[in-house]
Amino acid sequence: MSGYRLKSGGLVDRSKRLNFTFDGKRYGGFAGDTLASALLANGVSLFGRSFKYHRPRGVYSAGPEEPNALVTLRNAGRSEPNTKATVVELYEGLEAHSQNRWPNLQYDLLSINQIGGPMLVAGFYYKTFMGPTRKAWMLYEHFIRKAAGLGAASKEADPDRYEKSNLFCDVLVVGAGPAGLAAALAAGRAGARVVLADENAQAGGALLGEKEETIDSLPAQDWVAQSLAELAALPDVSIMPRTTVYGYYDHNVLGAVERVADHFATPNAHQARQKHWTIRCASVVLATGAIERPIVFDGNDKPGVMLADSARRFALRQGIAVGRKVVVFTNNDSAYRSAVDLKDAGVEIAAIVDPRGDLSSPLKGAVQTRGIRLLTAHVVTGAKGGNALKTVEIAPFNPESQTVGESREWIAADSLAVSGGWTPTIHLASQAGGKPVFNAEIASFVPGEALQNWRAAGACKGDLALKDCLSAGANAGALAAKDAGFASGTTPAFDVTLPAHAGSGGSLYPLWEVTRPKGPKGKKFVDLQHDVTAQDVRLAQCEGFESVEHLKRYTTLGMAADQGKTSNVNGLALMAAALERSIPEVGTTRFRPPYTPVALGALAGRETGFHISPVRRTPMHDLHVKAGADMLTAGQWMRPQVYRKSGEDVFDAYVREARRVREGVGMVDVSTLGKIDVQGPDAQEFLNRVYSNGFKTLAVGKARYGLMLREDGCLFDDGTTWRLGETRYLMTTTTANAAGVLSHLEFLLATVWPEMRVQVTSVTEQWAGIAVAGPKSRALLQSVIEDLDLSNEGVPFMGVCPATLDDIPVLVARLSFSGELAYEVYAGSNYGAALWEKLMLAGEAYDLVPYGTEALGTLRIEKGHVAGPELDGRTTARDLGLGGMTSRKKHYIGRPLMEREALNEDNRQRLVGVISSNGTPLRAGSHLVEGKTAEQPGRSLGHVSSTTYSPAIDKFIALALLEGGWEENKDRRLFAADPLRGGHDPVEVVSPCFFDKDGSRMHV
């Protein structure tokens, strides 16, 4: 028990009591509390256990830099591990649990790690766990993984909703402290569209709860309120509270997350939990403030040790005393405000410990008039306690020689407020590419040169005095507006008064680590969250991990969930000391987004789960679904695989469908084929250049199968192109390559032949397509088409004619993928459903079956037609037996490289037909081998690409790619080896066309 609620003060609403639980225990707090403040108010000091040593940890800060007080918030699908108690706004019914402890927070068995501590130094795991066997690591790893990690993730899906949106503005101001407010005012007054984002629930930054300082004669808090009111009244300014700008990307694109409903138990109906904003703006003002730094000494991680300004914030904002007896340890003036304000609030300040020998007299006066014990030229050398701080050890210090005296004194205290100075929050500036620059005055890094359009202002830039923050903010806001094209008037001067104990900014005495000249050498933590100690830093140096980036990776300094917000500068200062180099020589590690961790759900938004990718539906989609088809994904499309009847499995269904096509008539939805309108006076010449076969002789009203090659000579795509008019063609492509082919054609027209008068436009969506195939297809179609003679004379093979089917205008093309007499009937997509239904109805008389992609495959495999599995990006036309379609008479895309020797060697894998010799089904993905047994299969000679049972020849057949091709291999006894699924079956190699080799069936 140490912290408690002060009788008065703070911004909390004491009339609104809120109940919550921590580790199952019930507590109360007030509206305006954070989880951390509410627990402190209840005297809780132990919040969690540390990462490696499982040491007890309390609250260390009052903000997003918190390294220690991590809890798992909420439960079940909503549970959020590793949540900083310091940024959780209290709500009624809040539930939180401590983490990384077993069986409970008070008595954690793994705290035994502290005993092994001397061995568990940085990188110890690289040096051991390598035996006794090679595989032993897998066992060690199992336990190491269990011990590592912090919180546990939920196993349930998150029920909440996340939104994403885009935001455009002229000036984005990040941070609504004095600098940010001044910037937003200046930019807003100039007329710019301004967005002011701050991660906190309330704007004000460091001024939140501030009473004593005044700006333009107003108490700071009132100035904030007045500024906000003015901003709210400006039409083009938006203020975004609870919004963290987490990432600064190229070209002034920034990512931000608004916590819309995290301060409620659950979001309202239709309300997002969080909203991700992608902000694009002309210029940015970074007014992100600064984070206080710890000082490293023995026991500096004890619950009760915390940042001095955070202790003050708890008092001013939530009316909380962080302890009953507080020692303040500081190397700069700022913590005097903590001491004085806490004292004024009635908290006992046991002492102020300051390494500096000398203080400004107003500061000294302010302390002395309050009767606070002031120990200048002293340092804290240690903190003691178990689950809570009990005593603080101090010793004299000589600031000139930087030596710690031997005499020691123990002061009883339950709270130790520490300030080692301030670290500007330069994350976004650094992400944006500005290399941080060292500022000796504040002994920290400030933003470097801006490579994008941003400017920093306020504490973020190292200006710690309020007056400077305000004027720099106003200046930055005005300049940012100017960059966005808004001239501004004069920037205002601010009149600021500060209390005497505010001290002056520039008198920091750099002090990174305190070492006892004698006595116990306990653990001194640099990175609290990752349990990285000062000794670890020196170990890294000793082993040669001297670069800061090595230091980081070897010790994991700064790699925890807080990304070293409170530890990085201390870490590099210690490394600099160990190397006897300056801090800027050592440099910083690289800053990366996000500034604070971002929920994956927020980045995903609504475009996840089923909405990961839109579904593309053919005009007949609903009819297929109604007919009970099994729908399969094909890229974004959904296509019927089979139309199963009751009792059928997929095999039965496709065999029935394919058989019906060969025996009678079937129809299949081919709307997914890519379709491109190719028009213009030069369309013919264009096609002749992009296809490997000739297109000069294609007559109007006829279609031709064409092959397209890639520049490297491999096959790209195939399809038929229909000449609909003198200068108008309809090109079809495979479903998979539709987009690629269009881009390819557009590229050629733009870059290679800009003089050609050709337009290409995707009309895939314009046409519904149905292939009607089978001996009865003519009769069926003729029964519904009156204005076109479908006889061989009327519509010859490869003929294309317009017609009407009932009231539907259609294009009828006599094409056959199945090898049967067949037609493709195209109609405008909005007619697609009606067309399908009309054909189904008329088809009843012909026993028409609708068939799916499976039977489509059967039919084309029987005919040896290639498709996706054969056009796999490595095959050439010659490989697939289509060498005859590569013209020798003209220049076309891909020809020169197709002719390279390696692409024409006889032993390349080439298309063959394969028949199962023993009646065992063949499986795609099997390999063809010579070895007779599964045990000794020998080397792969090729693979089976497409398989089916062939109703036409009553055999299991396949297409395959085989070294040398079919004629070379036709007498060889090969095996289809499928070790994965346990098959090794003899096959016969044949020509890839299994059925109706002379094509007589489709020419009737």
Added chain:
Amino acid sequence: MGHYSVFSLVKNAMTGHRNWQRAWRSPDPKPKYDVIIVGGGGHGLATAYYLAKEHGITNVAVIEKGWLGGGNVGRNTTIVRSNYMLPANTRFYEWSMKLWEGLSQDLNYNVMFSSRGVLNLAHTPAQIDAYARRGNSMRLQGVDAELLDRDQVARMVPGLDVSEAARFPVIGGLCQPRGGTARHDAVAWGYARGASDRGVDIIEQCETTGFLFDDQGRVSGVKTTRGDIRAAKVGVAVAGNTSNVLRTAGVERLPIESHVLQAFVSEPLKPLIDTVVTFGAGHLYISQSDKGGLVFGGDIDGYNSYAQRGNLPIVEHVAAMAVAMFPNLSRLRLLRHWGGIMDMSMDGSPIITTGPLEGLYLNAGWCYGGFKATPASGWCFAWTIAKDQPHALNADFTLERFHQGRTIDERGAGPQPRLH
């Protein structure tokens, strides 16, 4: 160099860890070496290590422009596998896998090679066919592979959305049980330590700015920011920076483009995902580091870049895929994301070869798969440098293959680096 073991740890703990030696020495460059390796990434260091270990060539310098391991070896998603389809790749990566399996012991440095299995999910029958083709190819070459059905996948990866209502329902997968992950930095450090211990000079903060040539026009050393250094042979293993380094040797063009690939890590969590899971259709791969962070990645950003940082579209896409696959990840937080510059070759496969100039040797084109190759790449490159001819394992990884039409195109994407 002291031997690492639990005993060395205890001993040093008693003396306050003040007596450890440097993991690798930090010498000034000598004027001349037998071999210079440019690039202190995984491949360069492994090459130096195997030159010393396998070929007895110890008068070697590894030259690194920044800090050792700061390139892709230090920024990759650590997936190790040999589940390749094309024989040239399968046998090479399988050799790498074998080296991984004994690497910690070989180096006396725990690289935490964790063979926790690599699973590629399949969503359509066509994908199953393609995986079967690949898996069978592996099996026929003696590599482990298993084809799993949906239930097996569900058992292996709890939390994965295997429902049929998913946009791309999982119907199975190809698993390589021996595949897994390794601790990326440890690989660089372990090889560095091993090489240094065998006499190799590792020279950090030393950038090559050009090459030295002898009278016959043979490469005879490098110009660096720390002066000229001579050597009979110069091997280049600089991953994403290959084009620039070779340009300074007068090689203007290569079948390589540099692209940025991003990677992501979440806050640390108790064990959640025990396997490496890849979702090819959605470009996502995910695993959990021993420290507890979910490490994941996606597709390259899709444009040439040397910036080592990517942009939001991929960040958002990868998060969306992760949450779609694992709906329980939604409230977990992204901790950090970064990028690396990859040497994307025109067919997606690497180059390990003598040349393209006399006295020069090239190791490049690793795309986003070169971490797993580190041991075999170093091993083969060392062989190639030592014997002036490729080992059978890298004989196909030539520079001429592109012009010859003998590309090794696992994806079948053709000469478009961004698609490999």
Added chain:
Amino acid sequence: MRIPCPTCGERDVGEFTYGGDATVARPAMDETDPAVWNRFVYDRENPRGAHLEFWQHTGGCRAWIKLQRNVLTHEVGASELVGPWSKPSEKDAQTKRQEPVE
């Protein structure tokens, strides 16, 4: 990253598809020497800095454009349409064009 499209103005990179190096010279169609084609298809300068590249505005007007972009800093310079519309007609030239950032 934002990319200026000469037709649509500045848009997000996600709307565009990368088309590769725009400095490689395409051989004439009647060029039959495979060596020349090989260089065009496979060999890239891959510079670490200023780059001239093709992009297609696939998520917008579908135009193919040439873009100056520094691949080290991602800074974007001018972009222009390629193809028949690359030289804007008089009338177009007068109308407002998105000024690409330098």
Added chain:
Amino acid sequence: MSSLVYALAETARPGIYGASRAEGPGLEVTELRPVTMLQLDAWPDTKETLEAILGDQLKLEVPVTPGQANVSPEGTLMVIAPGRYLLVSDSGDITRSLSENIAVEIGVLTDLSHARAGIRISGRNAADVLLKGVAIDLDIRSFPSGSVAQSSFHHVGLTLHRKDETTFDLFVFRGFAVSFWKALTDAALEYGYEVTSPA
């Protein structure tokens, strides 16, 4: 005609959905069923000629720059790229009369009447909903009434035409229409929306 089935016939069901607001739903969503959608392309040297024909036939002034539309009783003409126009019209004859007047030497026509689904969204939150998917500054000053853009929403390409401050007509690929509708209306849930009968 009974044989026509529009892409959203089963999806765009009239009613009020989503959050209920005192001010009423934040927007109204309506399926558009224009009779004709036609893409027209000029050749670089025939742009003026084609524009003259279009102006004449459609009785409107053809906007000079891509990204703008003009409306007449004959239809809406959007300029979507240099020399490329998209005509949306309720006239069934316009295609014939235009094709009779536009020889291939002047330009080409591509019928897209079935290739797109049309959706109109209007109301005070219309822009808010669109911004959830479209990364274009829809501030009325940056994107005034009459503006046209081609972009994408939820990975679906769309053509966007701002009719007035709070009314947008959207045209998306037909095959994606249902997915697009779902994504769009899902985005509108927080504002509440009303679906009205097809126009």
